[in-house]
Amino acid sequence: MAKKTSSAGPASINIGISDKDRAAIAAGLSKLLADTYTLYLTTHNFHWNVSGPMFNSLHAMFMAQYTELWNAVDPIAERIRSLGHVAPGSYAQFAKLSSLKDAPATPPKALEMVRILVEGHEAVARTARSLFPLVDKASDEPSADLLTQRLTIHEQTAWMLRSLLEE
Numbered sequence: 001m002a003k004k005t006s007s008a009g010p011a012s013i014n015i016g017i018s019d020k021d022r023a024a025i026a027a028g029l030s031k032l033l034a035d036t037y038t039l040y041l042t043t044h045n046f047h048w049n050v051s052g053p054m055f056n057s058l059h060a061m062f063m064a065q066y067t068e069l070w071n072a073v074d075p076i077a078e079r080i081r082s083l084g085h086v087a088p089g090s091y092a093q094f095a096k097l098s099s100l101k102d103a104p105a106t107p108p109k110a111l112e113m114v115r116i117l118v119e120g121h122e123a124v125a126r127t128a129r130s131l132f133p134l135v136d137k138a139s140d141e142p143s144a145d146l147l148t149q150r151l152t153i154h155e156q157t158a159w160m161l162r163s164l165l166e167e
């Protein structure tokens with residue numbers, strides 16, 4: 001039987017992070033990707049379905065927020081690829097990986113939407129923060145930088161949304 005001309009697999013990776021650490025960081029970033037995607041979809045859902053006297057401002061605010069979240073999923077997925085792993089990208093995988101629940105099937109009232117989004121941003125912030133010990137140990141500065149950027153946004157957005165709930 002003729003030998004295959006090439007049996008080489010993917011090129012090995014040697015960026016100074018052990019295989020074990022690359023796998024663990026990619027797994028953590030996959031959770032962050034799933035959380036971010038889920039929060040993106042919920043925010044877009046609320047942009048479509050918000051109603052009441054605050055319609056104009058919330059419809060516009062949710063649009064700015066889902067656009068930011070949509071733009072955020074790409075760098076997270078591409079960091080996973082740079083670490084040599086496959087980025088999850090299906091609703092089934094995201095449902096397994098995400099720490100956030102899907103948006104309710106029946107649209108909640110406007111302020112309940114705001115409350116759900118506050119909780120969502122706080123949950124994504126917790127997921128991002130939980131990865132720091134791992135990336136710090138591996139001197140994975142690009143992942144640490146990405147996590148820092150995401151934390152800044154999620155904590156700021158949670159504050160802005162939380163402010164809407166004050167009397």
Ligand SMILES: [Fe+2]
Nearest residue numbers: 047048059063
């Ligand atoms: Fe729209």
